[in-house]
Amino acid sequence: MLAGRYDRAVERSGSILCLGLDPSPLQYPGPGERVGRCLRLLEEAGRFCAAVKVNENHLRGVGEEGHRSVTGLARRLGLLTILDCKLGDIGETVRAAVETISRLGYDAFTASPLFGNVAEITELAHARGLGVLLVAYPSGDYGSRYFELEVAGKKLFWRFVREGVEAGVDGYVVGLSPRLTERMVAELRSAVGEEAVILSPGAGAQGGDPEPLIRGGGERILINVGRSVTLAQDPASAAREAAERLSSRREYVLATRAIAETPGVLNIYERPIHLSSGRLSNIYIDCRALYSDPSARALIARLMVGLVSRRAGREGVEVATTATAGIPIASLVADRIGAGLVYVRMEKKAHGQEKRVEGVVKPGATYVGVDDVATTGRSALECVRAVREAGGRIEKYFVIVDRREGAAELLAGEGVELHSLARLDEEFARLVGLRGSTGSAEKNSGA
Secondary structure: OHHHHHHHHHHHHOOOEEEEEOOOOOOOOOHHHHHHHHHHHHHHHHHHOOEEEEEHHHHOOOHHHHHHHHHHHHHHOOOEEEEEEEEOOOHHHHHHHHHHHHHHOOOEEEEOOOOOOHHHHHHHHHHOOOEEEEEEEOOOOHHHHHOOOEEOOEEHHHHHHHHHHHHOOOEEEEOOOOOOOHHHHHHHHHHHOOOOEEEEOOOHHHOOOOHHHHHHOOOOEEEEEOHHHHOOOOHHHHHHHHHHHHHHHHHHHHHHHHHHHOOOOEEEEEEEEEOOOOOEEEEEEOHHHHHHOHHHHHHHHHHHHHHHHHHHOOOOEEEEEEOOOOHHHHHHHHHHHOOOEEEEOOOOOOOOOOOOEEOOOOOOOEEEEEEEEEOOOHHHHHHHHHHHHOOOEEEEEEEEEEOOOOHHHHHHOOOOEEEEEEEOOHHHHHHHOOOOOHHHHHHHHOO
16 A cells, blocks of 8 residues: 555656654744745755655644645655654544544554554554555664664564564654664564665764665665755755755666666676667666566666656656667656657658658657667767757657767767666676676777
């Protein structure tokens, strides 16, 4: 349930940023002041976020109308709404709280495992269409005091996770503690499954490192940032920068791993082979094999839609690509964002209308290029020129993989930005297990 809402919010925004709203009652003593502060922050920074987390204690006293004004605006912006109340109490109290949270317009709320009734909380929440995010490990140093205590040979937070899995909670709150490691996050993801959403506070002003979460947390992660955005002189710019930094890292890690782990995609040869560019390489990336795997295909499609949404927007955007390799990913993206699609042949047809551009280019319309692999950039440049000659505008080109063999520079010379999910660099070599230095890998990649 919550996973689907998460996917829609992340695809719409291209972001994994969760905006933490906790206006200080000392600075904004009046309930109306605090609500107004939240609304202004949402209006300025909400478009760069996938979710908003409202701290119940900071909005205490604003009444149901105040909460509904915040959740109403958040929903109009397409954000996932989370009430951070850490709910945990006896059954009747939980029932009352769930009814209230539902009326306030939230999608989900945080819950504490300490009362031992996680299953009851989850059952009541799901009956009202609400998601439950179980606090599994607090941020900062708080987690080490109690959550790492051993009980019957098992650390307490792992017992909480197991209870959450048995209860069917929708996600987990895992703070960016200094003790949090990539291995811990990967073990957590393995235990809770791919559908669960992992929400991590502690980044930004608290100084938590999001890298272990990004590298070990899988696809459905949210990173909460509060004060470093809300207290910034320009909250919109701060949110935009945080969203780009965090989301592009997630895209890179997920796309690279999909390339490495999907059979037939990453091909390493002892002797160089010819690429479509005409150059020789020991590395051949076959994105058609990605499309043959339904899980990998769906993941790459979601990532690419998010990247296009974040960098180009979705309103009034059409899609262009090259025949034939780019057509599958471009078709998936165009369908998901509700855009038209044209594709460009490298040579005109020798029959029929002898067209080079298949489909109808709308004069004056804005196009984005969507393709599989960028090598030298010559095919992408031909696509750009053909669309422009037909009357379209195109200034951004998106690919699954940039082989870093001159495409970005070639396109930049025509006023076009190249954006990619993954790229052939030193980290790519480490993640996919290529031997030897990256320098030699780049030298041999020769695309």
